[in-house]
Amino acid sequence: MYVKQPKLLEVKGLKKHFNVSEGFFKREKKYLYAVDGIDFFVKEGETLGIVGESGSGKSTTGNLIVQLIDPTEGQIIFDGVDLTTLSKKELRRKRADLQLIFQDPYSSLNPRMKVFDLIAEPLRTHQKLSSEQLHNQIVELMELVGLNPIYMNRYPHQFSGGQRQRIGIARAIALHPKLIVCDEPVSALDVSIQSQILNLLVKLQKELNLTYIFIAHGLPVVKHISDRIAVMYLGKIVELATKEQLFKNPKHPYTEGLMAAIPIPDPMLRDSKNEQLIEGDIPNPVNPPRGCPFHTRCKYAVDICKDELPVFQEKEKEHFVACHLVNKQ
Numbered sequence: 001m002y003v004k005q006p007k008l009l010e011v012k013g014l015k016k017h018f019n020v021s022e023g024f025f026k027r028e029k030k031y032l033y034a035v036d037g038i039d040f041f042v043k044e045g046e047t048l049g050i051v052g053e054s055g056s057g058k059s060t061t062g063n064l065i066v067q068l069i070d071p072t073e074g075q076i077i078f079d080g081v082d083l084t085t086l087s088k089k090e091l092r093r094k095r096a097d098l099q100l101i102f103q104d105p106y107s108s109l110n111p112r113m114k115v116f117d118l119i120a121e122p123l124r125t126h127q128k129l130s131s132e133q134l135h136n137q138i139v140e141l142m143e144l145v146g147l148n149p150i151y152m153n154r155y156p157h158q159f160s161g162g163q164r165q166r167i168g169i170a171r172a173i174a175l176h177p178k179l180i181v182c183d184e185p186v187s188a189l190d191v192s193i194q195s196q197i198l199n200l201l202v203k204l205q206k207e208l209n210l211t212y213i214f215i216a217h218g219l220p221v222v223k224h225i226s227d228r229i230a231v232m233y234l235g236k237i238v239e240l241a242t243k244e245q246l247f248k249n250p251k252h253p254y255t256e257g258l259m260a261a262i263p264i265p266d267p268m269l270r271d272s273k274n275e276q277l278i279e280g281d282i283p284n285p286v287n288p289p290r291g292c293p294f295h296t297r298c299k300y301a302v303d304i305c306k307d308e309l310p311v312f313q314e315k316e317k318e319h320f321v322a323c324h325l326v327n328k329q
């Protein structure tokens with residue numbers, strides 16, 4: 001359903017090309033085209049899912065938005081301000097509104113810090129609180145994410161993977177951010193725990209009026225949580241639509257392939273679907289193919305696909321696609 005809400009984030013022409021030059025004097029210039037000219041926006045209060053294989057550029061996109069790395073080119077307009085134009089000091093202040101939940105709850109928490117200090121860290125950096133106020137905030141945050149505050153003096157290794165991710169979530173929401181980038185937050189967890197964490201994120205979104213960018217490897221996870229979904233391939237967004245549009249009417253051949261990769265419980269239907277699976281590996285982003293980035297694996301590819309990059313076009317209201325065949329229709 002099309003809902004008119006103000007845009008909280010707008011990304012325009014965003015690129016990140018990593019210099020991976022080789023040779024003693026780095027004379028042989030080489031770049032890894034991790035993110036290669038993407039445009040999208042995120043509305044206040046919604047969840048935008050970003051899906052793609054390893055090497056698609058989805059995590060680099062998340063890192064660019066939270067300013068962990070600088071873009072090569074493009075604009076990141078957050079809350080009306082282009083983050084790429086801010087000084088370090090101005091950025092530090094804005095960062096409180098922009099948080100990241102990491103993929104790996106095992107390595108993202110300092111093992112030598114107690115839970116109290118882990119959750120208190122962003123509060124100590126950005127707010128001046130008395131000891132009592134800080135203590136009360138930690139208790140409130142632990143309760144919000146479903147952790148018992150009596151464990152605030154324990155270390156991360158004394159918790160399960162799911163509980164550690166809850167600690168990571170408490171850190172991310174501590175400053176009441178406007179936008180949280182969730183970078184594959186459940187992929188390192190047991191399947192039985194994944195839905196608990198997803199349900200917690202949905203609950204917090206409602207209670208705290210949060211906006212999410214939710215990055216994942218496959219469609220089943222983002223389907224659960226997203227309002228709209230962007231599909232990335234080799235540094236580019238190839239399709240972007242509302243969840244309903246994407247699942248009902250996927251237009252890009254790569255999205256079609258991702259849909260086919262979703263396991264189907266019915267064995268009678270499973271065989272016919274599997275025929276559509278995408279073959280081969282994603283090309284090396286240091287040496288991306290000319291034309292449509294997907295043409296080396298696309299079963300519909302025609303001559304033009306090898307030479308010309310398809311335009312990312314709005315084919316229906318809020319349904320954008322980059323494919324020569326779809327653009328002709």
Ligand code: SF4
Nearest residue numbers: 292295298305323324
């Ligand atoms: Fe396939 Fe051509 Fe469309 Fe690319 S532009 S997805 S190669 S049909």
